[in-house]
Amino acid sequence: MYREEPYSDMKELVKNDMMAQNYGMELVESKPGSCRVRMKVRKDMLNAYGATHGAVIYALADVAFAATCNSGGAKSVALAMNINYRRPAHEGEVLTAEGYEESAGKTTAVCRIKVTNGEGKLVAVADGLAYRQG
Numbered sequence: 001m002y003r004e005e006p007y008s009d010m011k012e013l014v015k016n017d018m019m020a021q022n023y024g025m026e027l028v029e030s031k032p033g034s035c036r037v038r039m040k041v042r043k044d045m046l047n048a049y050g051a052t053h054g055a056v057i058y059a060l061a062d063v064a065f066a067a068t069c070n071s072g073g074a075k076s077v078a079l080a081m082n083i084n085y086r087r088p089a090h091e092g093e094v095l096t097a098e099g100y101e102e103s104a105g106k107t108t109a110v111c112r113i114k115v116t117n118g119e120g121k122l123v124a125v126a127d128g129l130a131y132r133q134g
Helices: 010-015 018-022 054-070
Strands: 026-031 034-040 076-085 094-104 108-116 122-132
Touching: 010 018, 010 026, 010 054, 018 054, 034 054, 054 076, 054 094, 054 108, 054 122
Parallel strands: none
Antiparallel strands: 026 034, 034 094, 076 122, 094 108, 108 122
16 A cells, blocks of 8 residues: 655654565664664575675665655655665675765755675665655
């Protein structure tokens, strides 16, 4: 069922995101304009080369993007997101996506999401543009 009203609790937003639940993502921290989401890489998340599939890393960044741009209380949806992969991640690693608003206006917000591994090394960086409804 499509939800019209915005979320006020980002833990509830992530809990109701079926992709986040299927991948075992957890909201670690959320403040207005920022958040951190983490996930442990499982065998079923690997590509043919044995590294974490780009779609899985993108999904983690996307959930962090959603929690970041919705954390200010306005219902926000993605208009675009671009991701750049910097290094592979492997089974058993814990990945953390940290998002923050770089610029927020009445109708749009630009967010940056950095995905790092357990050593703090950059795995991917994404930029998202969100539309704020209402």
